[in-house]
Amino acid sequence: MIVMSGLRCRNIRIDSLTIPHGITSVIGPNGSGKTSFLRLCSGITEPEAGEILIDCKKPRETDVGWVNEFPDKNILFSRVSDEIASCLRFSHRPCSEKDSAVLAIAETMDIMHLLDRTMRELSGGEKVLVALAAALVQRPKILVLDEYDSHLDETRCFQIEHILRSCAVPYVIRCTQQMETAARGDYLLYLEEGSLLYNGSPARVFASLCQTPFYPLSWRCEV
Template sequence: MIEVSSARAGTLSPLSLTIHPGILAITGPNGAGKTTFLRLLSGILQPTCGSIKIDGKDPAECTIGWVGEYPDRNVLFTRVYDELASPLRFTRVSCTKTDQKVRRFAKDLGITCLLDRNMQGLSGGELILVAFAAACIAVPDILILDETDSHLDELFCDHIEDFIRRSGIRYVIFSTHRPERMAVADEMIRLEKGKITEQISLNDPSGPPQPDSLSAPGFWRKVMRELKAGGDG
């Protein structure tokens, strides 16, 4: 589990919570502290007080995958192949195994045709997929997506969510403003003015009822179940 104990940074009030393995959605208005909280979890930002432990370890001791809203700001290499290979090369994975994994990931995400492309020539969607693959390829302890879905359509988001479910990554934490995307999570946290105002399990049928509203992730969870049931029928 991820244990956050009275952790504080920036505009965040001291936060204490437990995050279970699975997918966690974080939502809230602009300026609520979502990105600050994600940076604390990733180890990019150190708490001014309190502590964060990921399965008993400090974030700095863990492997972190990060994809932001504008991944072009964090590009390391010119060629797509090298961008995907870099997390493996940094951990001294052999050239043969690196090549095999890069090509397998590219095939799974449908970006094999991009491997020899220049990173600067990619479209926004292509860039997101490449950044996402680079963040996942070393199977990090925790994958963090900071409003990565802001400019993506539903089909694109579904493609990424399906890949996440198959990835074996223990913790996936993403921030979003979109209730239909929150619905794919196992848990949800709402931040407002640096404080947690809501934390619910979206998998718990005995939890508080969710309103039938387009702004409620529980509503979208119900819609998704009905669509799946209709497709199975």
């Protein structure tokens, strides 16, 4: 479980929240604090007050994978295989272990054909896949995705959805502006002005939002 208590940071104010294993989606209006919340979960930002414990450990004591909305911002190496291996290199893992881990994750994600290409050649969707591979290669306990889907087409979104389901990461926390994506998660958080207004299963949270544009259009249009 991820347990938050008395959390305060910038405009974020969450008194108490428990997040179960699985895929948790975070939704809310622009400026509601979704990215600030994700930065707290990943340990990039530390709370001004209160704490977050991921299976009893602070985020900075936990293996965290992070995928930015704009993967270009996080690119360190020019070759795809080097980019995917980056965190294994920084933790001084042996070359043989690094190489086999990169091959394994590339095979799982069906991106073997990208390994020898340069990052510059990739399309936006391919860059997201590589960023996801780089985040997953060290088998993190928590994977945090900041609006990774805002520049992806439907095919790529479904591909990543499948990868997230099969990667066996205990906690995936993602923010999204695609309500259909949020509806496919296991748990849902709705933030507004830094406060947590609703949390629970997608069905429960969306029931509270049924009079708003946040209710999935595909649910309104059941055929």
